[in-house]
Amino acid sequence: MQTAEISRRYIDYFAERGHTVVPSASLVSDDPTLLFTVAGMVPFVPYLTGVVPAPYPRAVDVQKCIRTNDIEEVGKTARHGTFFQMLGNWSFGDYFKEGAITYAWELLTRSEADGGLGFDERDLWVTVYETDDEAAELWQKLIGLPAERIQRLGKADNYWHTGQPGPGGPSSEIFFDRGPKYGRDGGPAVDDSRFIEIWNLVFMQELLSEVRSKVDFDVAGPLPKKNIDTGMGLERVAFIKQGVENMYEIDQVRPVLDRAAELSGRRYGAEHEDDVRMRIIADHVRSSLMLMSDGVTPSNEGRGYILRRLLRRSIRAMRLLGVEGPSFHELFAASRDAMKSAYPEVATDYAHLEQLALGEEDTFLRTLASGTSILDVAVTKTKEQGSAELAGDTAFLLHDTYGFPIELTLEMADEAGLRVDRGEFDRLMKDQRDRAKADAKSKKRVLADLSVYADYRAKGETIFTGYTELQTESSVLGLLVDGRPVQRATAGQTAEVILAETALYAESGGQAPDRGRIVGDGFELEVLDVQRPVKGLISHTVRVVRGEVGVGETATSLVDEDYRRGATQAHSGTHLVHAALRQVLGPNAHQSGSFNKAGYLRLDFGWNSALSSETRTEIEEIANSAIRDNLEVVTRELPLDEAKALGAMALFGEKYGDVVRVVDIGGPWSRELCAGTHVRTSAEVGMINLIGESSVGATNRRVESLVGIEAFRQFAAERALVGELTSSLKTRPEQLVDRVGELVANLKAAEKKIQAYEAKALNERVPALAATAVRTGEVLLVAEHVGGLGSGDELRALALSVRTQLGDAASVVALTAEVGGKPLAIVATSPAARESGANAGALAKRMAGVLGGGGGGKPDLAQGGGTDVTAIPAALAAVRDELGR
Incomplete structure (x- = not known):
């Protein structure tokens, strides 16, 4: 049974039973504590915790996930993969244990002819939490599962929580017995290589007050609403149903493995180490493809660093298979063809995705060449000193500064007859990880922090009026000081204010938050920041300038008009520059990120070489010509599919709802999905002055521009500078370059004479x-x-x-x-x-x-x-x- 067929059967089964079909969320998680969507439950956390009211009582989805904490195990076991898909069915205060158990068992054991997955009941075992008598009884009496195939395990295996105060509950897991060939009998408690977990049912029923570790927490009491969070690993079910040995051999992954074998001339199944390398390549190429399709680009930070690591591990594995030249053109094409039926965007956006992959491959192959030279020098020096051990700090330098994998250092040192001080290398790596963890911990915004917004969000979404108004009268729904709800905030305090309606724009889509004030009877608040801490809710961070503000009072949000004007100029200017870039460079110059605030914009785009001064000038002229032409700016709200059919550009990696806001500048000349604030006609942008163009990675460039009055001020400052120079040098502006060149030549000649004199004096x-x-x-x-x-x-x-x-x-x-x-x-x-x-x-x-x-x-x-x-x-x-x- 093909992977796509398993997914289809799962979705159809639960859709027929009243579950809303929810599309997969992006691999880039909205949770500020996570780099990626690491589990199927991540997109549903706001509903499971009650912070955001669930829009449906029950749901079903296939969620894309990335998890790299076990990256060293990839290729070595049957089930470890960095990219995987979780089939999930969810109940938010609707059905509970009986429904979840019944649904799971029926779908698993129903015959394939009747739309089920066709598992033999005799091959299935379950585990339950050690004190969950209710679940154990349901498995026996409701399902008829023999008691000897129900095992009770402790908190480490069968209790779920977020790691923070909030919801938690026991779980029940379903395992498939692969048979005596794969290990000892006795159930999952005895051997988790023979008994593979395929489905996890979490019974979210308790409210945890303190969480000290996975197994050490306090239960405050029952949850007001009991939820069901389940997940079935699609890759695990696929390799069982397809009769292969592991997840790397399923239909969505095996084509990449086979292509790696062909390129290397090695046969899969002939040698264990080669097999592991081919599996790593197959897994990492697919993961990289899916990450890039969700807008992640290779870099040295955060998500980009994880992607870069996956790509470079793939290149390293190919090298260890004997392939030292480029291979991504072949490998990524194989992964695209294997994944496009499930995720059409990998084919639609493939030109851009391939450009990213090939650019990173080219860069790293050159890095390997330079790293090899550095390593050769270090090896020679080590031998000259009579040592047989390459210093650990040298290996760390190669790894940390040059991106040279430790495995390659070990291999090449061994070829030279040296060993590596691995202990010192590992110590330095640990120190680096500890520093990174400490830094991440200091920045981490824990899930529990968001629970304070639940009561406010339950009252409905914050209404944003700022598209048409610059001031809006509303009421204070809530106040927070130091992250805790309060009834009043007084002069001098910094607080968060939740309003029912606001004219102030919250930072999003690359646009900085508005500046402004919130005023009321007897109080004035300076707005320091505007954010969306949870979906649908706007929070204003303020300093109480005067008086005292309380919950329930009337308050008016006032936007700083000058700042908003500059912000709208910059955001519309970003659209103009993007359209000009694509007109000059072609459709592959796709925006990959942006930031704009009053008077300034920057735009990142996919491109692998610097722009010439002539190209920059052409882009600037096209953008300013659009300003001169006074193009009409029109915004509309449309269903996502209709907007795309009209040609509206969905920016790479951005997330959109079912209904989107389309911004047209000059009709189809620039048509993008965008929730930002914009000018009414392009002439209001005023002026675009490109001030910089630089690299932000092997396959990404960045342009920066001043906009409006700031652009004019820059030109005025440059004009004044030219005036000072022409006056000092007694020349005309058009002769300034030649005059400066003449002075530079004279200076160099004088320096040579001085050097000759000094050399003579030394001699x-x-x-x-x-x-x-x-x-x-x-x-x-x-x-x-x-x-x-x-x-x-x-x-x-x-x-x-x-x-x-x-x-x-x-x-x-x-x-x-x-x-x-x-x-x-x-x-x-x-x-x-x-x-x-x-x-x-x-x-x-x-x-x-x-x-x-x-x-x-x-x-x-x-x-x-x-x-x-x-x-x-x-x-x-x-x-x-x-x-x-």
């Missing part, structure tokens, strides 16, 4: 310095301070010249100078001196220690420095003492 000092050489131990030693110099290169050249002047004698030249107010030492040794045991690196290190710094280098030439200029005589004396022993 004239060589004989006198050589004449100071005295026999010290077995060598002739020149140990002198030469005063102040302009650079370390001058001191180095002087030391080498003195060494040459001394000829074939066993000589050591140790010179010091002040460079930039700090002491610098250079040591040069002749071949004969090195044969007698003199080592420039050791001597420079000794001098640097006296100077209060560090140093070292090769045996023939080395340098050191410090901070204590007064210690220069002592440093020179240290060299004399060392060589005179």
Whole structure:
């Protein structure tokens, strides 16, 4: 049974039983504590916790998920994958244990001919929470399952909660027995390789007051409404129903594995390590494709870093299979073809997705080449020092700074006959993870924080009037101080204000929040921020400037008109620049992110090379021509499918509801889905002044622009600067570039003359310095301070010249100078001196220690420095003492 067929049967079964079919949410989670949608329940948390009223009593969905905490297990087990799909049926205060158990068992065991999944009842086991007698009894009496196939497990296995105070409850899991070939008999409590969990039923029935760990929490009492949260792993059911060994061999994944085998010339099933690598590639390529289809782009932070890691692990695995050149063109095409029937967007957006993948592959292959060069140097140095172990900090540097995987470092070091100090590498990695966790913890906004909004959200959605009004009278629904509800807030306090209606725009869609005030009888509040903490609710962070505000009082939201005007100019300007980009570069220049506020916009777009100055000018001219043409700006609310049929552009990675707001500028010239605030005609934007273009990744560029009055001010400032320069240089504006070029050429010529003079002056000092050489131990030693110099290169050249002047004698030249107010030492040794045991690196290190710094280098030439200029005589004396022993 194909994966898509399993999904269809699941959806049809529950839809026929009154469940609303809900489309999958994005892999990019709305939960601020999560990078990704890590479980099927994540999109439903607001309903399960009661923060947002559920729009339906029961639902069914197939939810895309990404989970990378077990990434090292991918390819090694039958069930670990980074991308997976959860089939879920949900009840929000409707049916409970009896309904959930009945539905699950009936769908699993009903024959395929009757629309079921056709599992044999004899192959199924269940687990229940150790004290959940009700569930155990239902499995026996309602389903007829023998008591010996019902196992009771503890909190670690069969109790669910969010990890924060809030809802929780026991769970019951259904397992499939794969047979004696896969392990010991005795049920899931004995062997979780033979007995595979396929369905988890969570009975959300308790309110937890304190949660200290997975197994340590306090139950405050029962939930007012009992909910059902269930999930069946689509990939797990698929590999069982398709009669294959693991999830990597199902129809949606196997084509990538097979293509990797073909490209590498290896046979899947022939060698365990190769099999693991092929599974990693198959999993990671599919996960990367799905992440990019939801708007994630490779980067060094957050979600982008996870995507980059998946892509680079895929490249590494291909390399270990012997494929050192590009392979993503073939692998991603195979994944697209396998996934497009379930997710058509991977085919629709494939040109852009492939561009991202190929750009990252090209960048990392070049990174591997440079990392190999660095590693080669480190290997040579390690061998020269007589060591058989590559330093752990070198391996960490390669991994952390250059993105060079530790597995490749281990492999290549082994080929060179070296081992790696893995203990030191692991310690440095742990330190880095601990720092990252501490940083994430400091920024984390826990789920429990959102529960304070439940009562306000239950009163309905906040009405936003700001599209047509700049002030709106409403009432104060709630006040929060330090995250806790209060009845009043007084002068000097910072608080959150929840209004029934507001004219103030909450930050979203790349547009910064409005500035403004909230006023009422006897109080004035300065608006510091406007956000949507939960879906449908707007919260205003304010400073109480005057008086005292209380819950239930009348309040008027007032938008700062100047700021709103600038914000609408910038947001409409973003649409103009996007349209101009696509007109010049083509449809692949797809917006991947934006930010705009009064007077400023930035726009990220898919592109893999810098824009020429001519291209930037063309884009700027097209955008400003649209402003000049005074195009009409029209906004409409339409069903999503109708909007797309009209050609409205859905921005890559954005999330949209069933009804969307369409913004047209000049009709179809620019037509995008957008909930931001906009001007009425394009002329109101005023002016676009592109001030920057830069890279934000291998496949993404960023343009920045000033808008409106800020754009004019920038031009005015540049005009004033040109005026000052033309006046100072006594030339006309059109001759300014030539005049500056002439001055630069003269300056360079003067610098060359100065350098020649300084070099001559240094050379004239060589004989006198050589004449100071005295026999010290077995060598002739020149140990002198030469005063102040302009650079370390001058001191180095002087030391080498003195060494040459001394000829074939066993000589050591140790010179010091002040460079930039700090002491610098250079040591040069002749071949004969090195044969007698003199080592420039050791001597420079000794001098640097006296100077209060560090140093070292090769045996023939080395340098050191410090901070204590007064210690220069002592440093020179240290060299004399060392060589005179």
